[in-house]
Amino acid sequence: MDAPNLEILRQEIDAIDTELHGLIRRRSEVVANISSTKPAGGLALRPGREAQVLRKRLASHDGQFPAGAVYRMWREMMSAFTLIQTPGLKIAICRPTDQPGYWDLARDHFGCQIPFVAHDTPAGVLAAVRAGTTTIGVVPAPIEADSAPWWPLLAGKDTTLPTVVARLPFLSMPNARARGISAFVLARIDAEPSGSDRALVAIEAKNGLSRDRIATALAKAGLPAFTSALDQVLAGVHHYLVEVPGVIADEDPRLRDLEAALGLEKGCAAAIGAYAVPIDAKA
Numbered sequence: 001m002d003a004p005n006l007e008i009l010r011q012e013i014d015a016i017d018t019e020l021h022g023l024i025r026r027r028s029e030v031v032a033n034i035s036s037t038k039p040a041g042g043l044a045l046r047p048g049r050e051a052q053v054l055r056k057r058l059a060s061h062d063g064q065f066p067a068g069a070v071y072r073m074w075r076e077m078m079s080a081f082t083l084i085q086t087p088g089l090k091i092a093i094c095r096p097t098d099q100p101g102y103w104d105l106a107r108d109h110f111g112c113q114i115p116f117v118a119h120d121t122p123a124g125v126l127a128a129v130r131a132g133t134t135t136i137g138v139v140p141a142p143i144e145a146d147s148a149p150w151w152p153l154l155a156g157k158d159t160t161l162p163t164v165v166a167r168l169p170f171l172s173m174p175n176a177r178a179r180g181i182s183a184f185v186l187a188r189i190d191a192e193p194s195g196s197d198r199a200l201v202a203i204e205a206k207n208g209l210s211r212d213r214i215a216t217a218l219a220k221a222g223l224p225a226f227t228s229a230l231d232q233v234l235a236g237v238h239h240y241l242v243e244v245p246g247v248i249a250d251e252d253p254r255l256r257d258l259e260a261a262l263g264l265e266k267g268c269a270a271a272i273g274a275y276a277v278p279i280d281a282k283a
């Protein structure tokens with residue numbers, strides 16, 4: 001068999017690149033049309049839709065080119081399109097100097113175009129997100145050992161409080177620093193369903209609640225069984241973070257039934273957001 005003609009093959013690559021580039025510019029025009037339907041001055045981010053786009057790409061991918069590279073190309077593209085639609089968009093990241101891994105998580109997700117601002121604490125990120133509508137926050141995922149957890153604060157009623165809208169990594173990257181860590185994305189928009197999601201419910205109680213008691217109350221309220229739960233005692237008050245399948249709006253009447261089933265006052269159970277189940281979590 002004759003050796004492949006490099007000149008011809010490279011001409012083919014050039015033709016493919018021209019086509020790909022043209023498609024990206026065409027996609028940009030479609031995004032501009034979508035953008036014109038969105039309210040001005042807001043955050044043009046649709047995390048549920050983005051998760052659907054990515055799941056579709058990864059489900060239909062095969063061949064030698066790494067799925068992670070496809071994923072990152074789409075993340076770069078979608079983040080640039082979010083930036084084009086959202087003047088003033090910024091990412092506030094909790095990135096203590098000794099934990100660079102969170103920066104990698106945020107960059108793998110939000111790409112290289114959106115300005116990033118580093119903060120030392122989740123409280124700093126939360127303040128930045130609350131200061132305007134176009135700052136998205138990235139904070140470490142909750143852990144039980146945390147002495148100053150950020151998530152109980154999201155249960156408040158203040159309109160500047162953000163919700164959890166995504167969990168990172170959606171797909172982990174092989175060369176990210178500190179693999180195994182996760183982060184939550186906070187934004188001042190409502191969480192939206194992607195088809196496979198986890199809703200976060202924060203519960204505040206004066207007295208401790210057992211996992212069994214919470215499980216029974218969830219069932220009584222017609223809510224799904226929890227997939228994870230963690231607790232924290234802050235200034236003598238017990239806080240629980242319960243994850244259940246789906247997306248729950250804060251006005252969902254099942255939250256009021258949950259409070260009743262737990263013998264708590266109205267407002268003690270709050271939906272604080274939801275995230276698309278990461279690809280990694282299913283593997």
Ligand SMILES: C=C(O[C@@H]1C=C(C(=O)O)C=C[C@H]1O)C(=O)O
Pocket residue numbers: 031034044045046047049050053077078079081082085
């Ligand atoms: C294009 C949109 O805006 C953003 C960009 C997206 C994209 O580039 O595919 C998807 C969702 C949004 O975060 C949209 O809302 O569909």
